[in-house]
Amino acid sequence: MRHVGVLIIGGGPAGISAAIWCKRLGIDCLLLEEQPQLGGQLFNIFNEIIDYPGMRTKNGIEMQREMVKHFVEMDCLHEVNTKVLFIDERSKTVKVKKKAKEQEICYTYLILATGSSQRKLGVPGEQQMIDRGEVYSASADGERLKGKTVAIIGGGDRAFEGAHLLSSKAREVYLIHRSTRFKAREQYVERVISNPCIKVMTDTEVTAIHGDRHITSIDLESKNKEYKNLLVDAVLIRLGVAPNVDLIKGKVATAQNGLIVTDDVHQSSNPFIYAIGDACTTPLFSSISFSAGQGTIVAKHISSLLTES
Numbered sequence: 494m495r496h497v498g499v500l501i502i503g504g505g506p507a508g509i510s511a512a513i514w515c516k517r518l519g520i521d522c523l524l525l526e527e528q529p530q531l532g533g534q535l536f537n538i539f540n541e542i543i544d545y546p547g548m549r550t551k552n553g554i555e556m557q558r559e560m561v562k563h564f565v566e567m568d569c570l571h572e573v574n575t576k577v578l579f580i581d582e583r584s585k586t587v588k589v590k591k592k593a594k595e596q597e598i599c600y601t602y603l604i605l606a607t608g609s610s611q612r613k614l615g616v617p618g619e620q621q622m623i624d625r626g627e628v629y630s631a632s633a634d635g636e637r638l639k640g641k642t643v644a645i646i647g648g649g650d651r652a653f654e655g656a657h658l659l660s661s662k663a664r665e666v667y668l669i670h671r672s673t674r675f676k677a678r679e680q681y682v683e684r685v686i687s688n689p690c691i692k693v694m695t696d697t698e699v700t701a702i703h704g705d706r707h708i709t710s711i712d713l714e715s716k717n718k719e720y721k722n723l724l725v726d727a728v729l730i731r732l733g734v735a736p737n738v739d740l741i742k743g744k745v746a747t748a749q750n751g752l753i754v755t756d757d758v759h760q761s762s763n764p765f766i767y768a769i770g771d772a773c774t775t776p777l778f779s780s781i782s783f784s785a786g787q788g789t790i791v792a793k794h795i796s797s798l799l800t801e802s
């Protein structure tokens with residue numbers, strides 16, 4: 494069976510940083526990424542990135558290119574299209590699937606850099622909408638949504654920012670939230686509430702999304718048990734993110750919000766398993782720079798353990 498000193502699961506900013514640092518510190522390391530390319534959520538960032546020191550890029554894809562170029566120049570060992578299916582923490586092995594083939598890899602230390610994903614509504618029609626590719630970005634798809642009726646679901650900053658951005662392009666914008674309290678910043682809320690082009694519907698839940706070839710309408714249910722079918726052309730789900738921790742559930746300690754619990758060197762409750770990036774960071778602090786910094790901490794800490802032994 495193949496053995497590596499450090500096995501990193503996930504090729505987003507956190508995993509990339511950890512791999513670069515492992516390489517720099519001379520640690521035998523392999524990074525596995527299930528997607529065809531490294532980069533993680535960088536592929537979902539359509540706005541300009543202005544908050545990463547020394548690298549201001551027009552979007553996430555440009556930053557992905559720079560990071561991967563650096564990673565490849567450092568000759569970091571990695572495999573893409575490779576999904577980790579199972580972790581056996583007792584034997585310190587993982588089962589991976591690459592194309593149709595499964596194999597096992599044994600590790601001394603494991604770094605979970607599996608990131609986070611957008612929360613879903615969990616209603617009929619949602620997955621079909623995603624599978625059809627009807628996934629929009631408020632900042633990048635303004636032209637595609639010009640003259641359309643758009644529903645934005647959520648009560649946080651991204652929902653309110655999206656509604657504001659689309660209000661100058663779309664024919665109608667509905668912001669739908671299941672409560673009357675919003676998590677979004679006060680100035681975002683005020684800007685939307687005072688915008689006559691945006692209709693805010695509170696205490697209202699989406700119960701289904703309809704459409705065969707494209708979205709045609711959504712079903713709504715209010716707290717007072719009033720039901721309504723609303724004709725829309727697009728739905729943007731902005732319910733925040735959830736950490737990708739299914740692989741490790743029950744094997745290391747996780748908090749109530751699902752995040753992997755780590756100490757100040759990012760070690761989990763299992764001394765051979767570490768977590769970095771969005772998998773262990775509250776959304777309030779999740780960022781590219783924080784993920785990269787956590788990759789540094791873990792690699793340096795593991796290096797010190799390997800030097801001691």
Ligand SMILES: Cc1cc2nc3c(=O)[nH]c(=O)nc-3n(C[C@H](O)[C@H](O)[C@H](O)COP(=O)(O)OP(=O)(O)OC[C@H]3O[C@@H](n4cnc5c(N)ncnc54)[C@H](O)[C@@H]3O)c2cc1C
Pocket residue numbers: 502503504505506507508525526527528531532533534535537538539541542543544575576577578606607608609610737740769770771772779780781782784
């Ligand atoms: C729309 C949007 C805008 C943002 N804007 C900014 C910004 O301007 N500035 C900023 O600092 N941050 C921004 N962020 C946040 C930033 O992108 C994240 O904090 C960062 O990408 C987290 O990095 P990560 O490596 O922890 O996780 P991710 O980027 O989520 O990467 C995790 C990787 O792990 C892989 N993976 C998961 N499970 C497995 C498995 N079982 N096997 C193999 N691989 C697996 C995934 O495929 C993925 O590639 C934004 C995020 C979004 C969504």
